[in-house]
Amino acid sequence: MWCLRAARTASCALFLVVCTHAGCVVAEVADGEILCPCHGDRFAPAAERPVRGLARKLLRKVSVAEPDGVIVTR
Secondary structure (H helix, E strand, O other): OEEEEOOOOOOEEEEOOEOOOOOOEOOEEEOOEEEOOOOOOEEOOOOOOOOEOOOOOOOOEEOEEOHHHOOEEO
16 A cells, blocks of 8 residues: 655554556555556556556555554454
8 A cells, every 4th residue: 555645634544555557566656646567557546547658447445543653444
C-alpha cells in the first residue's frame, strides 16, 4: 500500500499497490502521482480518473484512521 500525505492537512490517503489496468505493482511516487512501470499508468489521488495510461479505474483506496499518529486500516 502507498500512503500519500497532503502537505497542508497532513492527512493520509492509503492506496493498494495493484494497478487497475493489468494488475502490475505500482512502484513509485513522483510529483504527487503514483506510477505503474508496466504501461506508464499514472494515478493522482485527487483525480476522478487515472491521469495517464490504459487504466480506466482509480487505484483502490483503503479507509484509514490515525489515532495518536498511528495509521490504522479499517
